[in-house]
Ligand code: NAD
């Protein structure tokens with residue numbers, strides 16, 4: 001893998017993956033990061049790498065749905081591996097406006113697979129990043145395994161499920177060398193503050209209300225983003241072509257417990273002026289339609305076959321994450337105000 005195309009590298013997990021590969025792994029090739037820079041993509045996350053290793057990190061603003069652009073990029077950079085993160089990723093947005101999810105997650109993935117198929121002589125691997133949400137919702141017991149049937153419930157998870165099926169079909173029909181990973185909920189640095197954990201951290205810092213959907217009883221299985229990225233790299237290096245791998249933190253928490261923990265850590269690090277608990281800011285609000293009750297991943301295949309395990313516990317990971325948001329007020333300000341979008345407009349032309 002000398003010339004790796006990473007899609008969506010300016011988003012939350014893509015940023016973590018590129019930083020891991022270029023700063024802290026045995027990867028010795030070059031990364032070509034293709035990102036369309038939607039509201040969720042911030043190239044400033046990686047500008048230090050453009051300066052640090054310009055020969056190993058190339059950023060191109062382009063849409064994965066643009067067949068000509070993808071074809072030119074594959075040819076010009078002699079792409080021999082793909083790690084496909086680019087997606088519309090937020091469930092609440094998919095409920096309000098599903099169109100972009102269908103376009104990017106389904107048509108965009110289809111387009112990339114077609115270009116990859118045309119370049120299959122050179123291609124070592126197409127790794128597709130997916131989610132555990134494709135499996136639907138669990139009751140109080142049981143876990144998602146690689147054998148669990150797909151039963152997506154939101155437009156987001158349905159679009160990711162469709163993309164997973166396309167990847168599988170290209171593996172079976174055209175013998176494209178693929179691997180797929182289905183990961184549980186991530187948290188960590190650089191996450192856009194629309195998702196539960198960064199939204200609660202930033203609202204709690206600013207003494208704003210903390211909106212918990214329904215009764216806060218829904219359960220998510222949390223994984224620190226660096227652990228996810230290490231798992232992806234391990235699968236790319238050691239995984240069996242044609243296989244799927246579940247990735248998870250064995251860390252189930254009801255949302256209300258997650259929010260309480262964020263409040264308590266912040267109260268300790270940054271006591272409020274009136275010394276009262278930030279738990280006072282919690283507001284139970286109208287539930288999300290079709291809200292999946294519980295996700296929980298069985299990741300024993302990845303642990304047993306590829307020797308991966310998570311390094312962070314929820315407490316250590318959450319403390320690091322909260323500290324990162326406290327230490328990076330400029331990033332927070334630029335993302336919350338949308339300043340970075342103006343910067344993007346001024347600095348980047350579509351390739
Ligand atoms: P994100 O929303 O933070 O980032 C997505 C990135 O994709 C952005 O940089 C955006 O600009 C880019 N993008 C969107 N449409 C594009 C297009 N048409 N062409 C090129 N680039 C485009 O998402 P994330 O949380 O980093 O998630 C990355 C991947 O991981 C997604 O495929 C998601 O489904 C999957 N995933 C996420 C989680 C999670 O908890 N965040 C968990 C499991 C799987």
Ligand code: TYD
Pocket residue numbers: 090091092185194195196197199211212213214218219220255288
């Ligand atoms: P989210 O971070 O949107 O991830 P996903 O929906 O993909 O799991 O939400 C995580 C959980 O937190 C989910 O059960 C919905 C809930 N939630 C809230 O209670 N309040 C919020 O403001 C948000 C964004 C999410």
